[in-house]
Amino acid sequence: MIRFQGLTKRYGALTAVRDLSLEVRPGEVYALLGPNGAGKTTALRCLATLLAPSAGSVSVGGADAATHPLEVRRRIAFLAASMGLYERLTARELVAYFGRLHGLEGARLEERLDGLVDLFGLADFAHRHCGTLSTGQRQRVSLARALVHDPPALILDEPTLGLDVLSGRTIYDFILRERERGKAVLFSTHQMEEVSLLADRVGVLASGRLVAEGTVAEILERTGAPNLARAFLDLVEGAP
């Protein structure tokens, strides 16, 4: 569903991502693990068509991000760490706005909104301005917003950054549920427990390169480390 083929992204003399190739299948959760500055956000932004690759390609469901960006955007839900919301729109208005941008209208849109309000438990604050919502409520609105068009692929850039345990739990439940529904989920993180808990496969990114890939067990086996944190440190410190 999601495929990176030799993706390279340069900013001037700095190379943020180097020759990255990986694939995420439908119904699979893939964790992109890496320290700050490893190139995770850049790679995901290339996938989300926000950045143009310097070399290589990224595609979703066969649509290339560089040549068919709108097609790619229809097939993905993108959730960034910032989770910015429009403060002066109500939660329902905000989700509806993105629904309209995705081509939903009239009864179909209303039906979808009702479904999302139920799914994410937004009913109590659906008519409140987003500026007045708590962090947990904002997060649920963000998830509803990302899922409004029910795309086959989900891209989550450090989705639990700055969240408490309870809010983090909402995200975990969300990811697992979407996997059940056959979605391809690609998320970036630098937290080991998230990887162990959620990911079917993990890719370790260091200095823009994919230095290891596989299931958690495979990575432990290859590095000979007692746990993922140790394996991660060995891989990152061993990277050029």
Next chain:
Amino acid sequence: MSPWRIVLMKELRETLRDKRTLLVMIVVPVLLYPVILIVSEQLLLFGMRRIEAEAATVGVVGDAPPELEEILAAREGLRVVPTPADPVAALRGDSVGVVAVLGPPSAADGTRSVQVLYDGASDRSGRARRELSAALDDWRDTLLSRRLDARGLPPDFARPVAVSDSSVALPRDVGGYTLGRILPLLLVVITLLGAFYPAIDLAAGEKERGTLETLLTAPVPPRAVVAGKFVTVALIGVVAAGLNLGSMILTFQTGMLQLTQALGLEVSIPLGSVLVIFLTLVPLAVLFGALFLGIAVRSSSFKEAQNALTPVYMVVLIPAMLPVFPGIDFGPLLAVTPVAGVALLFRDLMTGDAQWGLAALVVASTVVYASAALAFAAAAFGNERVLFGGSDDGSETGESWWERFRTGARRGRVPSADAALLFVAGVAVLFFWAGIALQLRLGESGLLAAEWLLLFLPAVAFVVLGRFDVRATLQLRRPPPRALAGALLVAAGAAPVAWGIGWLQTFFLPIPWDVLEGLEDLVTADTPGRLAWLLLLLALTPAICEEVVFRGVLLGGTRRLSPVRFILLNGAVFGAFHLSFETAIRFLPTAWLGIVLTWVVWRTRSLWTGVLMHGVNNGLIVVLASVPALRETFADPEAPPPLWLAPVAAACLFAGIRLVATLPHPLTDPSVPPESEEE
């Protein structure tokens, strides 16, 4: 619904929920303006009435004859007070409004001189002076008619010419004239303010809140996002300006203001003119909307955008203020000047003097500028570097500008564009003020000192103290002979083009004869010794000092931009440096020379070619002015350059460019180190 309309509807909904925007858009024009106008009018009228309600005090020094005393006593507005011992101190201390100092009667015919002392900085004293003058006129007329009577002459004998004047302007003309002075500025400012906050909020605000990323992953093309946002901003600008226009006109036109009646004005602008004013506001709002959006989206936060837009606001105010000044005739050049054309068209529409040709020119040119501004905004929305940082200036690391300046210097070899531009701006201000002072004090030697002390020395200090690589920044590379030959040819071809530009501008700009004569005197030598001095002063010195600043530091700092940008920028800055209080006539020719010099220095990668060209160009002017036969041909600014010069100049320019272009290209030559701070 099309995507841009979805964006528009959402932006409008959100913006209309923003108290700040509503305040600027609706509350200020609809309520605040009439209230402020009425309150200030009441205060003014109150003050005027208070001054008029009490009698003005007058003191008389000298021997006042009884008939004058009678006249003074008879005037209601005047009250004679005891003569102060020190009239000047009494006037300054406000204890007397006006003092009449009477001289003794002349021996010949008894004529008396009267000096009226008053305080020009006091409204009370001004009014007392008017009252006293009227009383003195009465006295003079009484004495005159007595004299004429005594000689048996008719009363009109002393009045061989009877002058009376009256304005043919109707009260409504005067009203339109008065309104036409003030209202254009207000309308432009309100349109601008209307677009100001929404532009920041919709661009930089969206970036700061982290929503832009989400928005741009929706399946809509960036141009639809820009279009929706831009229409919102422009619409709010138009509505704010429209409401303001309506509110102002209603305030004046309904006779709500007593001041207009008190001053004998009648404000009545024809409905057609109001409509045209409103229609002209639309492209203006479009221009501001697009320009502000394009600038704001390049900023990463609300505050940064506010800082970036404030100077634009200030610059826009200057052309908008033109209608306030008297004696500005609205012509084609002003009509195509951004903002100025709109403001002056508003003025003429209010006074009823608008010409439709000029109006069409204003609307058409504003539409062109607005389209350019829109392209500028759209380019930003399509640019990932603008949208998602790529900010490598250290602004995210919390370093101070000085730390960034120093680390930038260590990492890179040349100053950043910001640092170079800031330096040139500082040096230009220093040269302008301190340079003038030096020239006034020391004359020609002052000019020499100014060039070396205020241009050369600071430039060298900047490069050395900033620890930049002197050779790389200033490009002190020895040029190959081909580069020098090419540079000479380009200079020989570019100079006549500059004269041609100078001549062409005389059709649009007034010729500052005083300045040109002064310049001609300066550059004309009558002895070989004087010629040598002038060549040192006017050719060699600027060739070195100005080149080090403009093609040295400025080009060194801006070389990372695209060539078109840094070449045009350098030309514009060089032209602006040659502006003066008296005239703008030197801007275009020097900007042209700056462009040519920058291109040659960049392509030859050597400052020396610029020094050579600059010296040759200036030296040529000195020589032409100093040889009488040549002076005849070239010195008249109103005469075109000789026709034979055109093919010669074109040939030189062409050959020079060809020759320089054969040198290795700075962008593709592998031996040239890349211009990057990351090195």
